[in-house]
Amino acid sequence: MLRSLLMLGLVVAASLTAQPGAAAPTPVVSGAAWGAERQTVELANGMRMGYVELGDKDKPVLLFLHGYTNSSLGYLPLGRLLARDYRVFLLDQRGHGESSKPACCYTRLDYAYDAKLFLDRFGIARAHVAGHSLGGMVAQTFAAFWPERVDRLMIIGSTIGRRSRASPDVPLPPPTFGPLDAEIRALKDPIDPDSAFMKEWWNVPGLDPQIQYHMRRESARIPADIWRAMLDQGEVSRDLRLTAPRITAPTLLLFGGKDALFSAEDNQDMARWLPRAQVVTLAKLGHSLPEEDPETVVAVLRQFLK
Numbered sequence: 001m002l003r004s005l006l007m008l009g010l011v012v013a014a015s016l017t018a019q020p021g022a023a024a025p026t027p028v029v030s031g032a033a034w035g036a037e038r039q040t041v042e043l044a045n046g047m048r049m050g051y052v053e054l055g056d057k058d059k060p061v062l063l064f065l066h067g068y069t070n071s072s073l074g075y076l077p078l079g080r081l082l083a084r085d086y087r088v089f090l091l092d093q094r095g096h097g098e099s100s101k102p103a104c105c106y107t108r109l110d111y112a113y114d115a116k117l118f119l120d121r122f123g124i125a126r127a128h129v130a131g132h133s134l135g136g137m138v139a140q141t142f143a144a145f146w147p148e149r150v151d152r153l154m155i156i157g158s159t160i161g162r163r164s165r166a167s168p169d170v171p172l173p174p175p176t177f178g179p180l181d182a183e184i185r186a187l188k189d190p191i192d193p194d195s196a197f198m199k200e201w202w203n204v205p206g207l208d209p210q211i212q213y214h215m216r217r218e219s220a221r222i223p224a225d226i227w228r229a230m231l232d233q234g235e236v237s238r239d240l241r242l243t244a245p246r247i248t249a250p251t252l253l254l255f256g257g258k259d260a261l262f263s264a265e266d267n268q269d270m271a272r273w274l275p276r277a278q279v280v281t282l283a284k285l286g287h288s289l290p291e292e293d294p295e296t297v298v299a300v301l302r303q304f305l306k
Helices: 072-082 108-121 134-145 180-186 196-201 209-220 224-232 264-273 294-305
Strands: 039-042 048-054 061-065 087-091 127-132 150-156 251-256 278-282
Touching (some): 048 072, 061 072, 061 108, 072 087, 072 209, 072 294, 087 108, 108 134, 127 134, 134 150, 180 196, 180 224, 196 209, 251 264, 264 278
Parallel strands (some): 061 127, 127 150, 150 251, 251 278
Antiparallel strands (some): 039 048
């Protein structure tokens, strides 16, 4: 099912091996074992940010930004695959995971500024930047406001904003989660990670049931007010066209052909506003394409980065 107004990202199995020829994969068995790599750091703006670092420090840096109500842990398998060639940072964006959860603020620029301060904290001048769904909007914003910090930009299952085709000056309503919209508005603390809502929210094709179990708990840690604040304050589907001309980094637009959140028309519009971008559509995959087939997604990213 969809999850994302910007949602969530990327996954395969914490059971994927990290090196060719490595021993048999270790199953996900407990919250303590799964995600034990996560650390926290304080940024210059006072934000505490959770993150996972993978790969050797002498490799090129790749920064990954997750989607709505995901966390760094949702990207662990993907990060482990990419860590063969890159120093990978998987972030908990504000409001998620181990990062601070202030009542305000959740605009795309707030998220992007956190990412900039994170790179500052580690003394990293430039990085490849990737994001899925909400993370893709944040990645676009980062690349527009700090173009000198981005080597290559990868936008996965995301949008540049929605406009009426008949009247391009008229913004369209944000994408809908269907019946789950009302349930998000009605959420109350504490959120039950094993509720019918949360099971539906994390009903991602191909996602290992044990990872679903852990990610439901990650999402349930987000206070109900923050679920709503990220939608209301975040302006997550507002127009990014005004800042698109500032993006100078070589860009990949990676879409799922069966994305139920962002349509083929949305994807085509994004490609028109980023005319130098390379476009790849994985016809059989949906909005959560990195979770549905992470090995294929990693192959596309590696090809682009090379």
